[in-house]
Amino acid sequence: MILIKKITPARCVAWLILITMLVVTIFPLLFVAKTSFVPAEELYTTSTQLLPDNPTTSNYKKIFGLLSTEESIAAGGSGANINITTSMINSVIFTGIIVIVQTFNCALAAYAFARIPFYGSRLLFGAFVASMMIPSVVTLIPNFVLMRDLGLLNSMLGMVAPFFLMHGFAVFFLRQFFISxxxxxxxxxxxxxxxxxxxxxxxxxxxxxxxxxxxxxxxxH
Known part of the structure; x- marks a missing residue:
């Protein structure tokens, strides 16, 4: 027996709120998808439209390296060669190094804070917690200048170095875990x-x- 729930004004209002929230959430993603099919020269003139006037797949061809230098420049690009395979491999390597090394370092620091009493531990742990309130965009330029001065630009080490050691939230989270x-x-x-x-x-x-x-x-056991 199929039970049909009674339609009430409260239920209709609830569904209306949920649908509105869903549209608000998905709408920016639809705009991003639309923009990917817009030619570079029409990017600003059609920015408020729901659908592109002259949809193109040149942006995707550029990503996969299917356009020549001349075609890329004509499509609004710089003409630089893009190798999506190399970019994906670099992303995997970068993520793997950060996850493994940073997690290990954070675990060491968190265990020290949880089990090894030392002078100034509370102050130092407070500094770690306070670092979570600093937006990453604030440290972007200082990190870039530091990597440039160290001669590490355009290298994997230069990308990994700013995230290599520890993260405040990870140390805080793991410390609470080790205490338990x-x-x-x-x-x-x-x-x-x-x-x-x-x-x-x-x-x-x-x-x-x-x-x-x-x-x-x-x-x-």
Whole structure:
């Protein structure tokens, strides 16, 4: 038996609000898709139109390197050769390095803040948390100038270096996670002569991995 819900004014208003929110969310994406089919010379004259007057696929051909230098310049480009494969590979390498190295560095710092008391730890941790309030666009130009002065422009190292070490949110998040780990196991390891690095690599990290695999439950066995 199919149940048909009663149509009420409140339900209609709710659906109207949801549809309006959906349109507001999707509309900018539709404009982006429309713009990708607009020729460069009509980019500003048709910016307020929902559909392009003279749709073209030259923008996509330019990305995939299917246009000659002359055709690219005629279409409004600089004529520079674009290799989408190389760009994708560089993006994967860049992302992989950042994810692996930054996560490892943040985990080291977070464990130190969570388990190793030292002078000024609260002040230093507060500085990490405060760094989250600085928009990334503020550090864009200083990072560019620094990489230029170091001679690292147009290199993978120059792109990775500003993000290589630590991120405030990751340190804050991982610190709270390490605090929640059972401390009795670490104290038992200290009694057996394990130092902080051994505890981190042989206890804290394996416990964290088990915590993730067990769906948020610690397994002591």
């Amino acid at each position: 780990l059972p401390k009795d196991i670490e104290e038992a390891a200290q009694l057996d002569g394990a130092n902080s690095f051994m505890i981190f690599f042989k206890i804290a990290l394996p416990l964290s991995w088990n915590f993730i695999n067990d769906g948020g439950h610690f397994n002591h």
